[in-house]
Amino acid sequence: MSEALSPTARSLGSDSSGAESIISVRDLRKTYQTGKVSVEALRGVNLEIRPGEFVSIVGPSGSGKSTLFHVIGGLTPSTAGQVIVAGRDVSKVGDAGRTRLRRDCVSFVFQKFNLLPNLTAADNIRTALFISGRNQSGFEQDFREILDLLGIAGRLNHKPSELSGGEQQRVAIARALATRPAILLADEPTGNLDSRNSLAVLGILRNLNDRLGQTILMITHSSEAAEFGHRIVYMSDGRIVDRSALQKPEAI
Amino acid sequence: MIQKLVWENVRFRPVRTLLSILLIAVPVTLILTLIGLSNGFLDDSRRRAEGVGADIIVRPPGSSLASFSGAPLPDKLVPLLSRQPHVTQATGTVVQPVGGFDTLTGINLAAFDKMSGGFTFVEGHAFQAPNDIIIDTYYAQQRGAKAGSTINIWNHNWKVAGIVEPGKLSHMFVPIGVLQDLTNNPGKVSQIYLKLDDQRNSGTVVAELKKILPNYTIYTVREWESLISVNNIPMLSTFIHVIIGIGVVIGFAVVSLSMYMAVLQRTREIGILKSLGATKAFVMGLILWEALVLGLGGTVFGILLSFVSRAVMRMIVPASLPQAIVPTWWPIAGAIAVGAALLGALYPGWLAVRQDPIEALAYE
Numbered sequence: 001m002s003e004a005l006s007p008t009a010r011s012l013g014s015d016s017s018g019a020e021s022i023i024s025v026r027d028l029r030k031t032y033q034t035g036k037v038s039v040e041a042l043r044g045v046n047l048e049i050r051p052g053e054f055v056s057i058v059g060p061s062g063s064g065k066s067t068l069f070h071v072i073g074g075l076t077p078s079t080a081g082q083v084i085v086a087g088r089d090v091s092k093v094g095d096a097g098r099t100r101l102r103r104d105c106v107s108f109v110f111q112k113f114n115l116l117p118n119l120t121a122a123d124n125i126r127t128a129l130f131i132s133g134r135n136q137s138g139f140e141q142d143f144r145e146i147l148d149l150l151g152i153a154g155r156l157n158h159k160p161s162e163l164s165g166g167e168q169q170r171v172a173i174a175r176a177l178a179t180r181p182a183i184l185l186a187d188e189p190t191g192n193l194d195s196r197n198s199l200a201v202l203g204i205l206r207n208l209n210d211r212l213g214q215t216i217l218m219i220t221h222s223s224e225a226a227e228f229g230h231r232i233v234y235m236s237d238g239r240i241v242d243r244s245a246l247q248k249p250e251a252i
Numbered sequence: 253m254i255q256k257l258v259w260e261n262v263r264f265r266p267v268r269t270l271l272s273i274l275l276i277a278v279p280v281t282l283i284l285t286l287i288g289l290s291n292g293f294l295d296d297s298r299r300r301a302e303g304v305g306a307d308i309i310v311r312p313p314g315s316s317l318a319s320f321s322g323a324p325l326p327d328k329l330v331p332l333l334s335r336q337p338h339v340t341q342a343t344g345t346v347v348q349p350v351g352g353f354d355t356l357t358g359i360n361l362a363a364f365d366k367m368s369g370g371f372t373f374v375e376g377h378a379f380q381a382p383n384d385i386i387i388d389t390y391y392a393q394q395r396g397a398k399a400g401s402t403i404n405i406w407n408h409n410w411k412v413a414g415i416v417e418p419g420k421l422s423h424m425f426v427p428i429g430v431l432q433d434l435t436n437n438p439g440k441v442s443q444i445y446l447k448l449d450d451q452r453n454s455g456t457v458v459a460e461l462k463k464i465l466p467n468y469t470i471y472t473v474r475e476w477e478s479l480i481s482v483n484n485i486p487m488l489s490t491f492i493h494v495i496i497g498i499g500v501v502i503g504f505a506v507v508s509l510s511m512y513m514a515v516l517q518r519t520r521e522i523g524i525l526k527s528l529g530a531t532k533a534f535v536m537g538l539i540l541w542e543a544l545v546l547g548l549g550g551t552v553f554g555i556l557l558s559f560v561s562r563a564v565m566r567m568i569v570p571a572s573l574p575q576a577i578v579p580t581w582w583p584i585a586g587a588i589a590v591g592a593a594l595l596g597a598l599y600p601g602w603l604a605v606r607q608d609p610i611e612a613l614a615y616e
Contacts, residue, residue: 070610075613116524
């Protein structure tokens with residue numbers, strides 16, 4: 001296995017119970033303040049994810065899954081509770097600490113791909129490497145296996161507008177993996193794709209998890225997509241719930 | 253990589269980039285054109301003063317460098333001065349401002365020709381009638397005049413007797429007696445030019461003249477030329493500084509607006525960079541680098557536009573507004589443009605670094 005394909009988790013969080021978790025969420029609360037109105041998006045979430053797990057979070061709109069995703073990814077601070085990601089207590093760090101978390105520990109794959117439109121696929125990947133302080137030259141060789149797996153080795157010199165949705169999402173995955181994150185966070189990664197491309201992208205994510213041991217936390221509306229994970233976590237009204245608590249899981 | 257990000261972003265939105273560069277170029281051109289006009293006008297004055305062929309200029313008491321307040325010198329001084337030791341020729345001229353920067357000059361053609369070496373006629377001939385005027389090629393181009401045509405200057409119709417090569421004292425010449433009468437200054441001149449047997453005697457002669465004409469303003473032509481500078485023209489320096497200040501304010505405003513628009517347009521991209529772990533310094537650096545590129549682009553474009561402005565001036569008002577290209581001001585105008593660009597980018601940059609990554613990523 002090449003260096004690029006070696007297990008990527010770098011430092012693991014461990015909870016007080018001693019179990020090894022790469023993500024440990026305890027009584028997490030997040031309240032948004034809009035003017036005088038407070039909206040409680042997360043109401044005491046507890047979640048443990050082990051290294052190498054592929055966990056899907058499903059839930060209806062407004063269930064808090066995106067907020068949980070954003071807090072774990074260091075995109076927004078928590079209001080209360082504890083969040084340890086790859087050994088870092090995200091709930092205790094400020095903006096600079098969350099920036100370091102995003103740079104060093106987690107990578108994102110978004111529904112809308114979020115590639116820089118003015119750069120080629122290769123330069124999008126190089127940008128992520130540059131920001132993370134890694135060598136950008138010759139990444140094509142270092143990541144040959146991943147690029148082949150993603151099927152984009154021949155599309156690196158194209159700009160996003162010249163790529164199909166499926167190809168853009170593969171480039172986004174390549175960019176996310178290029179920095180060898182401990183955790184890959186995927187937010188509705190198939191939301192903008194047709195069914196064929198959706199299956200392909202989900203297959204890639206599962207393949208990456210199986211072959212590389214890449215920890216993946218995926219948010220999805222689709223129960224079919226969620227099945228690609230090892231474990232499915234259901235959310236409703238800002239809490240993690242038993243699936244049985246959801247009246248119509250098919251409607252999720 | 254930062255340079256690549258900046259360059260690709262600048263290239264990615266060519267219209268916005270070109271508009272920004274154009275907007276930054278405007279104050280650069282404004283400054284360079286104004287400086288060019290000041291220097292061009294003074295260079296032209298210096299060249300024309302030298303073209304007289306005189307060694308000494310005698311002006312009225314208390315006169316300033318750029319003022320021509322009528323014709324207060326008695327023309328009896330001309331023969332008096334011509335008899336002074338080392339003085340070989342003397343001629344008086346009447347200078348009448350006729351609007352803008354233009355002046356009409358009354359000369360004694362024979363004496364003026366003798367001192368200056370004579371006009372080089374491109375068209376026509378010397379004065380043959382009281383209402384004849386001789387103009388140089390610049391003024392002829394400006395007025396679209398030809399030999400034989402009639403032009404109205406200072407509410408008087410003049411017949412263009414001849415068109416001459418430029419570079420001798422003025423752009424427009426009329427017989428001195430006619431102008432003295434028109435200005436109600438019979439027997440008076442504005443200034444007197446003296447030619448010496450040897451230019452090296454200029455200092456001695458000036459010293460002697462100051463004894464017999466105390467309070468008069470007397471210069472050697474070399475001194476006179478050296479005094480023709482922006483700093484010696486009353487208010488000109490202040491005026492230029494005011495215009496530069498306006499240029500800086502305009503530059504600051506347009507760059508701020510441009511960068512603000514750029515940041516708005518790139519909200520989502522900034523969100524993407526932040527999601528990748530870009531620090532505040534990184535994002536601010538990108539914005540400032542882009543401002544630097546736009547500032548430098550605006551400077552280069554502004555310099556090019558100053559050449560265009562000179563070409564237009566030469567085509568329309570070559571005599572009244574001669575514009576010089578002053579390369580020594582390029583780095584100054586560039587520093588002002590780049591400085592304004594960087595300052596103007598600070599606020600949008602600050603907005604960019606404060607952007608919430610989630611909101612930025614959701615921006616459409």
